[in-house]
Amino acid sequence: MMANIDTDIVVMAIWGIIFVIFLIKLFQSIRLVPTKSAYIVERLGKYHATLDAGFHALVPFVDKVAYIHDLKEETIDVPPQECFSSDEVNVEVDGVMYISVVDPVKSSYGVTDYRYAAIQLAQTTTRSVIGTLDLDRTFEERDVISAKVVEVLDQAGAMWGIRVHRYEIKNISPPETVKNAMEMQVNAERERRALLAKSEGDKQSKINRSEGIKTEMINHSEGEMQRRINEAEGKAEEIITIASATAESIERIATVIAAPGGKNVVRMQLGSQYLKQFEGLSQSASKVVLPGNLMDFEHWMNSVGLDDKN
Structure with a gap:
C-alpha cells in the first residue's frame, strides 16, 4: 500500500x-x-x-x-595599434567607427562576430593606408584614411549584413622623439613667419612713410604752382583793368578835346598842373622855384596839338 x-x-x-x-x-x-x-x-x-x-x-x-x-546605429571603438609610415616612423593610431545591421540573417550566419571582424578589418586597412603616406601627410590625410577604411568595410559588410556609416581616426601618436622634433619644427616655422611678418610690416611702414612724403611734396608743389597762377592771373587782371581804365580816360579826354573849346580847357588844366608842380617844389625847399623858360611849356603844348589857334 x-x-x-x-x-x-x-x-x-x-x-x-x-x-x-x-x-x-x-x-x-x-x-x-x-x-x-x-x-x-x-x-x-x-x-x-x-x-x-x-x-x-x-x-x-x-x-x-x-x-x-x-538595428540601431552603434559606435565601436577601434583599439590603438602600431603602424609604420612610408618614411619608417612608428605611430600609434586608434579610431572609432559607426555601423548598423542591415541584414540580420547575414549578420547571424555570414560571420561569427561581425563587430570583431569589422574592428580587425579596420585596423589592417588603416595600417595599409598609413604605410603609403609620410608622417607629415598622415596628419593631413585623415579624411583619405577614413574614406579608404569605409570603402573596404562596405565591401566586406555586404557579406556580413552590416553597413559602415563612418570611420574616424581619433589619435595619431608618434614617438616622443618625433614629437619633440615636430614641436621644434613648428616653433621654427612660427618664428620664421613672425620675422617675415615683422619685415613685411617694416617694409610697408617705410613705403607708407615715403608715400606720405611724396604726397606732401606733390601737394606743396601743386599749392605753390596754384599760388603763382593765381598771382599771375591777378596781375593780368590788374593790368587789364588799368589798361581798360586808361583807355577809357583817353577816350574821354579825346571826346573833351574834340568838343568846342575843349582844347582850351585841357590847355588850362595842364598849365595849372604844371605850375602846381613848381609850387610844391618851392614849399619843400622854402624857396621860390620858377621854370627857366616858360616858353618850353608853350612849345610842348603846340607839339601835342593843343595850341590856342586850334
Missing part, C-alpha cells in the same frame, strides 16, 4: 514538473520584439524566420530565438 502511494506521488511530481516546463516554454514562445530590433528564429536547428517589431508566438519545443540583433 505504501509503495503504491509513493509511486503515485512520484508520478504526480513528474507530471507537475512536465506541466511547469510546458508553462515555461509556453511563456517563452510568446515574444514581444522592440522597435529597431530583429529576432532570428530557428526551427529544429534550422533558420526559420526573422521577427520584426511587434507580438509573435512561437511553437514551443520546436522554435527557438537563436540571435537577437539591435
Whole structure:
C-alpha cells in the first residue's frame, strides 16, 4: 500500500514538473520584439524566420530565438595599434567607427562576430593606408584614411549584413622623439613667419612713410604752382583793368578835346598842373622855384596839338 502511494506521488511530481516546463516554454514562445530590433528564429536547428517589431508566438519545443540583433546605429571603438609610415616612423593610431545591421540573417550566419571582424578589418586597412603616406601627410590625410577604411568595410559588410556609416581616426601618436622634433619644427616655422611678418610690416611702414612724403611734396608743389597762377592771373587782371581804365580816360579826354573849346580847357588844366608842380617844389625847399623858360611849356603844348589857334 505504501509503495503504491509513493509511486503515485512520484508520478504526480513528474507530471507537475512536465506541466511547469510546458508553462515555461509556453511563456517563452510568446515574444514581444522592440522597435529597431530583429529576432532570428530557428526551427529544429534550422533558420526559420526573422521577427520584426511587434507580438509573435512561437511553437514551443520546436522554435527557438537563436540571435537577437539591435538595428540601431552603434559606435565601436577601434583599439590603438602600431603602424609604420612610408618614411619608417612608428605611430600609434586608434579610431572609432559607426555601423548598423542591415541584414540580420547575414549578420547571424555570414560571420561569427561581425563587430570583431569589422574592428580587425579596420585596423589592417588603416595600417595599409598609413604605410603609403609620410608622417607629415598622415596628419593631413585623415579624411583619405577614413574614406579608404569605409570603402573596404562596405565591401566586406555586404557579406556580413552590416553597413559602415563612418570611420574616424581619433589619435595619431608618434614617438616622443618625433614629437619633440615636430614641436621644434613648428616653433621654427612660427618664428620664421613672425620675422617675415615683422619685415613685411617694416617694409610697408617705410613705403607708407615715403608715400606720405611724396604726397606732401606733390601737394606743396601743386599749392605753390596754384599760388603763382593765381598771382599771375591777378596781375593780368590788374593790368587789364588799368589798361581798360586808361583807355577809357583817353577816350574821354579825346571826346573833351574834340568838343568846342575843349582844347582850351585841357590847355588850362595842364598849365595849372604844371605850375602846381613848381609850387610844391618851392614849399619843400622854402624857396621860390620858377621854370627857366616858360616858353618850353608853350612849345610842348603846340607839339601835342593843343595850341590856342586850334
